[in-house]
Amino acid sequence: xxxxxxxxxxxxxxxxxxxxxxxxxxxxxxxxxxxxxxxxxxxxxxxxxxxxxxxxxxxxxxxxxxxxxxxxxxxxxxxxxxxxxxxxxxxxxxxxxxxxxxxxxxxxxxxxxxxxxxxxxxxxxxxxxxxxxxxxxxxxxxxxxxxxxxxxxxxxxxxxxxxxxxxxxxxxxxxxxxxxxxxxxxxxxxxxxxxxxxxxxxxxxxxxxxxxxxxxxxxxxxxxxxxxxxxxxxxxxxxxxxxxxxxxxxxxxxxxxxxxxxxxxxxxxxxxxxxxxxxxxxxxxxxxxxxxxxxxxxxxxxxxxxxxxx
Amino acid sequence: xxxxxxxxxxxxxxxxxxxxxxxxxxxxxxxxxxxxxxxxxxxxxxxxxxxxxxxxxxxxxxxxxxxxxxxxxxxxxxxxxxxxxxxxxxxxxxxxxxxxxxxxxxxxxxxxxxxxxxxxxxxxxxxxxxxxxxxxxxxxxxxxxxxxxxxxxxxxxxxxxxxxxxxxxxxxxxxxxxxxxxxxxxxxxxxxxxxxxxxxxxxxxxxxxxxxxxxxxxxxxxxxxxxxxxxxxxxxxxxxxxxxxxxxxxxxxxxxxxxxxxxxxxxxxxxxxxxxxxxxxxxxxxxxxxxxxxxxxxxxxxxxxxxxxx
Numbered sequence: 273x274x275x276x277x278x279x280x281x282x283x284x285x286x287x288x289x290x291x292x293x294x295x296x297x298x299x300x301x302x303x304x305x306x307x308x309x310x311x312x313x314x315x316x317x318x319x320x321x322x323x324x325x326x327x328x329x330x331x332x333x334x335x336x337x338x339x340x341x342x343x344x345x346x347x348x349x350x351x352x353x354x355x356x357x358x359x360x361x362x363x364x365x366x367x368x369x370x371x372x373x374x375x376x377x378x379x380x381x382x383x384x385x386x387x388x389x390x391x392x393x394x395x396x397x398x399x400x401x402x403x404x405x406x407x408x409x410x411x412x413x414x415x416x417x418x419x420x421x422x423x424x425x426x427x428x429x430x431x432x433x434x435x436x437x438x439x440x441x442x443x444x445x446x447x448x449x450x451x452x453x454x455x456x457x458x459x460x461x462x463x464x465x466x467x468x469x470x471x472x473x474x475x476x477x478x479x480x481x482x483x484x485x486x487x488x489x490x491x492x493x494x495x496x497x498x499x500x501x502x503x504x505x506x507x508x509x510x511x512x513x514x515x516x517x518x519x520x521x522x523x524x525x526x527x528x529x530x531x532x533x534x535x536x537x538x539x540x541x542x543x544x545x546x547x548x549x550x551x552x553x554x555x556x557x558x559x560x561x562x563x564x565x566x567x568x569x570x571x572x573x574x575x576x577x578x579x580x581x582x
Numbered sequence: 583x584x585x586x587x588x589x590x591x592x593x594x595x596x597x598x599x600x601x602x603x604x605x606x607x608x609x610x611x612x613x614x615x616x617x618x619x620x621x622x623x624x625x626x627x628x629x630x631x632x633x634x635x636x637x638x639x640x641x642x643x644x645x646x647x648x649x650x651x652x653x654x655x656x657x658x659x660x661x662x663x664x665x666x667x668x669x670x671x672x673x674x675x676x677x678x679x680x681x682x683x684x685x686x687x688x689x690x691x692x693x694x695x696x697x698x699x700x701x702x703x704x705x706x707x708x709x710x711x712x713x714x715x716x717x718x719x720x721x722x723x724x725x726x727x728x729x730x731x732x733x734x735x736x737x738x739x740x741x742x743x744x745x746x747x748x749x750x751x752x753x754x755x756x757x758x759x760x761x762x763x764x765x766x767x768x769x770x771x772x773x774x775x776x777x778x779x780x781x782x783x784x785x786x787x788x789x790x791x792x793x794x795x796x797x798x799x800x801x802x803x804x805x806x807x808x809x810x811x812x813x814x815x816x817x818x819x820x821x822x823x824x825x826x827x828x829x830x831x832x833x834x835x836x837x838x839x840x841x842x843x844x845x846x847x848x849x850x851x852x853x854x855x856x857x858x859x860x861x862x863x864x865x866x867x868x869x870x871x872x873x874x875x876x877x878x879x880x881x882x883x884x885x886x887x888x889x890x891x892x
Contacts, residue, residue: 278678278704282685286699287692291664301700303665305720306617316667316716318705354601355613357626359669359714361707368588375592382597389596390611394588395628397671399709404669406626406716410615 298419299348299465300409311416313351313409317342321400325443331370332377333443338403339378341468343385343447344523348466349416350456351409352449353385358392361402374403385449415456417464417527420481426462426528426556428486429537432549434471434522435499435515442521452525454544459537464527470520472562472573478528479560488554488573490566493517517573528556608729609658609775610719621726623661623719627652631710635753641680642687643753648713649688651778653695653757654833658776659726660766661719662759663695668702671712684713695759725766727774727837730791736772736838736866738796739847742859744781744832745809745825752831762835764854769847774837780830782872782883788838789870798864798883800876803827827883838866 283296293311294302300313319325319338339356346353358378360371371394382389387407431448448466455461463482465474471493479486490513499515510518529537534552541550557563562573593606603621604612610623629635629648649666656663668688670681681704692699697717741758758776765771773792775784781803789796800823809825820828839847844862851860867873872883 278681281678281682282702282704285689286685287689287696288698288700289664289696292698292700295698296701301665301667303700303718305615305622305664306620307615310616312615314665314667314700314716314718316669316701316703316714318669318671318703318714320671320705320707322708323706354599354615355611355624357611357624357716359626359628361628361630361671361712361714368591371588372591375596379595379597386597386599388598388602388605390598390602390613390624391606391626392592393626393628393714394592395630395712396633397630397707397709397712398632399707402671402705402707402712404626404628404671404703404714406624406667408613408624408718 294418299345300351302349302416309413311411311413313346313349313411314407315342315345316404316406317345318402318404320402329443331373334401334403335374335377336381337443338405339381339387340445340447340523342405342407343449344466344468346407346409347448347452347525348464349411350452350464351411352453353387353407353409355388355390355408356382357406358389359404360392360394361397362394363400364396366401385447412456417456417461419463419465419478421463422478422482422484422528422556423462424484424556424558425531427531427534427552428475428488428528428554428556429550429552430467430471430494430524430526432522432524433494433496434467434524435496435512435519436502437498437519437521439498439502441496441498445523447523448525451545451548455527458540459529459533462528462530464525467522467524467526468520470518471526472517473520474526475562478526479562485557485559485561485563486554487557487563487565490564492551492553494549494551531555604728609655610661612659612726619723621721621723623656623659623721624717625652625655626714626716627655628712628714630712639753641683644711644713645684645687646691647753648715649691650755650757650833652715652717653759654776654778656717656719657758657762657835658774659721660762660774661721662763663697663717663719665698665700665718666692667716668699669714670702670704671707672704673710674706676711695757722766727766727771729773729775729788731773732788732792732794732838732866733772734794734866734868735841737841737844737862738785738798738838738864738866739860739862740777740781740804740834740836742832742834743804743806744777744834745806745822745829746812747808747829747831749808749812751806751808755833757833758835761855761858765837768850769839769843772838772840774835777832777834777836778830780828781836782827783830784836785872788836789872795867795869795871795873796864797867797873797875800874802861802863804859804861841865
């Protein structure tokens with residue numbers, strides 16, 4: 273049983289109540305707490321030593337990343353963060369100075385995005401360091417793009433550049449909160465997700481949720497400098513565009529919108545966020561799966577890394 | 583540096599914003615989200631294998647306890663739970679059936695208290711099993727008893743019976759949510775906390791927060807059957823009243839109210855909650871520390887277990 277099957281099994285019959293607008297399965301849960309026109313978002317996310325960082329990662333960057341990941345999930349729902357709760361599970365020999373440094377990194381990012389750190393817990397963990405952060409945010413009712421909203425014909429857009437995040441970007445990325453709010457204020461964004469599992473993996477989440485397929489133009493995928501540099505290193509290196517499709521931890525916005533909005537969207541974005549790329553990488557089609565096109569060929573992309581990739 | 587010193591250091595300059603009414607340091611954080619007359623509560627709490635349960639604890643009970651602890655914190659602020667987020671950190675060899683059983687125990691309790699489980703994460707933990715649960719609740723503005731509200735002359739009250747929780751109560755207790763709401767609806771509760779560290783330890787939190795002291799009548803402390811049974815086991819066993827003062831994990835309500843309210847409070851409680859004890863165990867006094875009185879003596883209780891205890 274893999275992670276997704278396990279999650280599916282666990283979330284089949286969870287307790288609910290009338291405050292819940294969107295339950296488990298999207299980037300955040302959506303609640304109606306009685307404020308007209310407003311919704312509230314809840315999200316929890318954990319980072320674990322050996323998976324999301326190593327023993328050598330500077331503690332400030334670990335703290336920053338732990339919070340930034342959850343903020344990126346709020347961004348995927350066009351939310352504004354309000355408050356965070358922090359659970360630190362520490363190995364027994366952990367140095368209080370390192371704990372303070374983790375908090376310093378987290379706190380600096382919290383200040384940048386006006387997130388209040390309102391509580392937390394510090395406990396012992398017989399394994400390595402683990403940080404779990406729960407976030408409360410707000411969003412405008414009717415302007416919360418879910419994963420399930422993609423429609424046949426939609427353009428598929430992605431912010432920034434993708435791939436090679438582990439070279440550093442995964443510790444330094446800026447959650448796309450401002451960009452996401454700008455998007456929903458100016459356009460009808462049909463579906464949105466943040467790229468954490470990798471472009472192909474997260475696009476698949478959108479496709480499954482709406483029972484549609486996608487055609488991507490291979491040459492349009494915005495490949496990061498880091499992915500290009502890694503691809504040049506050796507003969508066994510992943511081709512750069514494959515890295516962009518599968519590496520993950522990019523924390524960019526992946527969304528769909530009506531094709532008629534594409535020009536205004538790309539133009540408006542360029543004026544608003546001149547330092548951040550926005551690229552239309554393809555379109556939503558009837559059917560299923562991800563098809564990768566270039567000038568000469570069209571192939572179904574399986575996204576497990578085993579596909580023969582020229 | 584102990585846990586309390588570490589927490590103090592970490593929480594000295596945390597990021598905040600105007601939504602925060604009460605920040606870190608009480609049983610829950612209190613937020614104003616724009617609903618007139620209403621406040622919202624946030625709390626996170628973690629249970630860890632080897633500390634809060636053992637490898638032999640049935641997984642349903644682990645899940646139940648993980649949620650019940652946080653609900654007890656909401657009770658201490660007279661809150662009503664709304665939604666929960668669950669982080670499960672699992673050892674690599676963990677059986678999906680056990681995960682399902684943990685969720686089943688959690689879910690049954692969530693249903694009982696109308697808490698929606700709106701999301702969560704399952705991650706790998708190189709150590710043992712760890713469950714972190716974040717809770718959102720609501721409470722009535724002006725009726726949220728903080729830890730800091732105790733006044734000289736107040737009666738000190740505690741629900742239920744105390745001590746010996748590890749014999750079973752820590753896995754089966756019912757969070758005192760209904761009792762706490764009834765209390766604040768009918769009386770001016772000056773200060774409240776749930777008993778998790780032990781009566782003496784948690785009373786000290788109230789005393790420090792208000793810079794006051796307490797005098798307890800030793801014979802009035804409600805000692806559980808479990809603590810009495812444990813005290814009979816051997817010559818090295820903890821005296822039952824010491825167990826009631828220091829064992830912890832009772833998850834009862836400890837609160838103070840004006841002495842003039844004592845009779846009405848005890849009478850009303852007995853009618854409302856006939857199966858649950860409520861006891862006035864002493865009073866708040868000027869000064870500091872906990873003094874334990876009986877008919878013949880009066881001693882300062884240090885609560886570290888090293889005090890000579892007759």
